[in-house]
Amino acid sequence: MSEPLHTLAQLEQKQDFVRRHIGPSESEMQSMLSEVGASSLDDLMEQTVPGSIRLKQGLAIGESQTEAEALANLKNVAATNKINRSHIGMGYSDTFTPNVILRNVLENPGWYTAYTPYQPEIAQGRLEALLNFQQVTLDLTGLELASASLLDEATAAAEAMTLAKRMSKNKHSNCYFIADNVHPQTIDVVKNRADMFGFEVTVGKAENASDCDCFGALLQYPGTTGEIQNISTIIAAVQANNGIVAVAADIMSLVLLKAPGDLGADVVLGSAQRFGVPMGYGGPHAAFFATRDKYKRSLPGRIIGVSKDTRGRPALRMALQTREQHIRREKANSNICTAQVLLANMASFYAVYHGPEGLKTIASRIHRFTDILAAGLQQKGFELAHNTWFDTITVKVADKAAVLNSALAKNVNLRADLDGAVGVSLDETTTRAHIEDLFEIFCGADHGLDVAALDSAIVANGSQSIPAELVRTNDILTNEVFNKYQSETEMLRYIKSLEDKDLALNHSMISLGSCTMKLNATAEMIPVTWPEFGKLHPFAPVEQAQGYSTMINTLEKWLINITGYDAVSMQPNSGAQGEYAGLITIQKYHASRGESHRDICLIPSSAHGTNPATANMVSLKVVVVDCDKRGNIDLNDLRAKAAEAGDNLSCIMVTYPSTHGVYEETIKEVCDIVHQYGGQVYMDGANMNAQVGITAPGFIGSDVSHLNLHKTFCIPHGGGGPGMGPIGVKSHLAPFLPGHEVVNMGGEHANNGAVSAAPWGSASILPISYMYINMMGSEGLKKATEVAILNANYIAAKLTGHYPVLYKGRNDKVAHECIIDLRPLKEASGVTELDVAKRLNDYGFHAPTMSFPVAGTLMIEPTESESKAELDRFCEAMISIRNEIAKVESGEWDATDNPLHNAPHTLADICDSEWNRSYDRQLAAYPVQAVARNKFWPSVNRIDDVYGDRNLICSCPGVESYREE
Missing domain, CATH: 3.90.1150.10 (Aspartate Aminotransferase, domain 1)
Known part of the structure; x- marks a missing residue:
């Protein structure tokens, strides 16, 4: 009997993007629902999400578009941008992205879908590219220590100011000097940052810097209008008064100009954009930042360092990594916990390719x-x-x-x-x-x-x-890596060799709790490299940017509908920047009402370190609120601390669903308590993937949130950046959103200070989120949330009985992520959460988020875009590892001579003629049959973190080390 003919509508539905984005099929979902004890997705939502916060009506985004429709729609929008030749400058220059880098890095999911290198054994490729970036920075700036990139030049300058405040010996001074020939957008951002810290800012002629009794100064080299000054005398005069001098420099000019470090600068910073990264209407671009070795503990952002693995081989890792993860919390001067890795890698490859x-x-x-x-x-x-x-x-x-x-x-x-x-x-x-x-x-x-x-x-x-x-007289980039790959053939192979060392989403799921590593669909990525978006200068006349205006306005309307807020600012170019912008907005609102005295921020004990760090950046006093045994905010403690703060309460910072991965039943009550005392509710957007279409922060009662577009809305992580952290606010906060000194953004907030260098942040990656929302439509977005919750509960159900799930909500359900507790196993066997994380590498997986928010645990977030087969493969790996732990626990395997303690295993291990371990090589490399079908080999063994921190080497090996190798 032949199959019945389908209607045209049914045939069109078969091409639906939603089906391709969401991993499990309809039949697989039914099987998974049965596993978790639900009859349907609606039933699962009833069991999981508190009824008081569930939306009564659907989203108003519209119907989903096919990939072809959405691309054609956006192409028409992009065509209304007018791409004039730009001679504006001001820190942004047109550039040629070498095609070998364009195709094999920017357009390559092996590079753009990777995560921050917290698991360095499976991230050696991007770590090497970042080390190259640091070496470029060191050579061109003439300083001793460089970071692996910051967000943009202006925010890097703001970070230099806070470093100066921490390190200056002029402790009585509260004044920071900025030369008037610094780019105006940089002055804007630095002054805004200074205002939040309560610093005084003096802007004047560079040669008058020493007249100001300042703790630090910012100079530009060359100046914003082009002049090249010998600033060595100015630097020396400021330093004679115990001030710290930062120099914002043009990276291409430093190829010909004497290094600012050689002129005496303490800090040198700038944008690496013109090293092969399109202007993109403002970003994303990698900022470079270098300083002297004595300031290494105050260097903002990530540092890539050279350590060694258990075989004694050189291996790369994020140096001082624990410093980043804790970010000094309420003692912080910076909340920066991110970078622009993809763009820094492009810039470093540009330097490698050109030499x-x-x-x-x-x-x-x-x-x-x-x-x-x-x-x-x-x-x-x-x-x-x-x-x-x-x-x-x-x-x-x-x-x-x-x-x-x-x-x-x-x-x-x-x-x-x-x-x-x-x-x-x-x-x-x-x-x-x-x-x-x-x-x-x-x-x-x-x-x-x-x-x-x-x-x-x-x-x-x-x-x-x-x-x-x-005139520069010394040689630059003498390391072999910058003198070896000038042919495209060699460059192509070099890029590929690094890519092969990294595990990214194009290999297997990355189940990072709170980080939402979901599909970044190819159709979403394609517009990023369209010249209609890439070649526009951020300060081009706004009438030339009608395509950007249309896209951004539409995206803002969609995000307003999704969040339940009244206004959105796209300016913050990372989640940390979004937090910062949100708290500034709150504080400016209080000030407008004559309530500047409100200076207390309540933060649950489970919060990520950026929350208290951000609060400190706007001069708020952090008061920690306890959580109960189920991981929920302790309402009695909250009431007591809100009452104690009284008229001094500024806000509370909460994450929803909670950092512990559950829907707190009392979230509306939390909001009501804070509002009762005149405070505002800041809701962290990290877990928005469990809200879209089901609930909304504005509906729950929050006043402001940042949205991680690089999580929920599909902008890829790029190995640790780019990100976007726009904020949504209720109407009463809208007048206090970020403005911009150079571009009149319109609206009530036009004259407010900026938080990022460009008015609309990293505008050129906004098409990714625009495409995602357009192709998913109202129903698709809601279904994505439902399936994300289903996938998390499916994993929790499959692993229950093997590992305890630490926190569960109503009806024993989790939200979009679950935390498994390894502490009892660690106590019984000695096997640590680090051992489990590294052993997962042998199974071909990136580890879940380790020891956050609770030490000794793993937080797993599968997202909606992983298939049932991949979830089952992950669960098989975790159950197999549990059986391996049992062998250590029982004494069958020695406490140190076992595959967990020695993980990950490399080809060098397996091919070693002197294999002397008590377990089989086959078990080490191919612990389950599924691994053999798609084996990923870590390129180094477990890395010695302590050695790396004690021997901080953050530059490329010299020529001699290559010869020795």
């Missing part, structure tokens, strides 16, 4: 074109603001509007915010034809200038635009 000679060629060409442009304009009678420059000149003009209009007629953007002048910045994409266009813009069609003749004159007379004492 020192290639970079010198690029930088020299940019500078030569700038000399030619300057000479031609001076020949025509134009006065330049400065007589030194690298790539930027400031041209004084009588009729500024006429020049700008002439430029726009040629589809060119010049810098327009200078009094009586325009700025012109060149980059590696500049050609002779572009110089001709600029001559015509300034001088008219009959300018009579000849580029070749001007060039010949410069060659004959020598360039005078970089002061002789500031």
